Amino acid sequence: MTRRRITLADGRYLIFYTFGEAEAETAPDMKSEAKPAEPEPVPEAEEERGV
């Protein structure tokens, strides 16, 4: 199980859980509510857990 935690524009956290062979890629810190078309800001440290 892999967790990827992001921060939404209003400060709430959101965690994506993926399973199986898919590995989490380095993901940007999402500061906007919608998926941005512009280049993403600097990514925050992500938490990854393999099971």
Added chain:
Amino acid sequence: MSELRWNPLMGEWVATATHRQERTFMPPADFCPLCPTRPGGFPTEVPESEYDLVVFENRFPSLRPEPPEPAVEATELYPVRPGQGVCEVVLYSPRHTSTLAEEPVEQIYKLIQVWTDRFAELGQLPFVDYVFEFENKGEAIGVTLHHPHGQIYAYPFIPPRIERELEQSRSHHADTGRCLLCDIAGEERRDGRRIVAENNSFIAYVPFFARYPYEVHISSARHLQALTDMNEAEQRDLAAVLKMVLVAYDKLFNLSFPYMMVLHQRPTDGGDYDYYHFHIEFYPPLRTATKLKYLAGS
């Protein structure tokens, strides 16, 4: 505004959250806030679509990790405290029209792993005494969003029904030296008439003392207190039994069956609850395809 108000008559805390009156109510599918944001579409709670499950803080929470001060004054008879806790939403799938019953067993197994992860993380918060994982499903229950999801409330107190179960379990263990739910499961196996499903690790039955016509309890065969005590085989068996119960419900009246599903686990306040026993309870409100069971009266 939100706060916890003490009910001196019942000896319990009541959460007040007036801002929840403004929460999204039954939007059309095109405007579902729990669906992944589509390119060019309105921004939803979920900015991406590539995931198995998603957990996020509720936009309209009853409890917050850093709550505001109460909007009402306390008195000696009516203590008040900030509504501190955590409210999370668990999305079961990116697919708007799915239900947990329609998901494959493998997806339910993934949900169990997510529940376990949340129980472990939230239970470690110093202000959390109880992690309550649950699902309200169907308009008859009062659900306001159709997208398949459950919720998690991390409470700063032990909820009253759990307190009552703990007291009953503690008392039974003190009297007999045995676990109350282990004894209940044993009684159901001996009787056999109320068993809905069973596998190596779990039993699902209509309790002898059911309040709802189609109430079902699922308890672990092994004496354990929380999801975090389970091994992988038990997690998979729980997924299989859940699937059996959920499909059975939908087949009962040939409709997507409404219910409250609640996970009863040990508190996370650091106390000793070895006498307690993990189980799941279902409270379905239908007594026929078209009639509701109202728990009126005392």
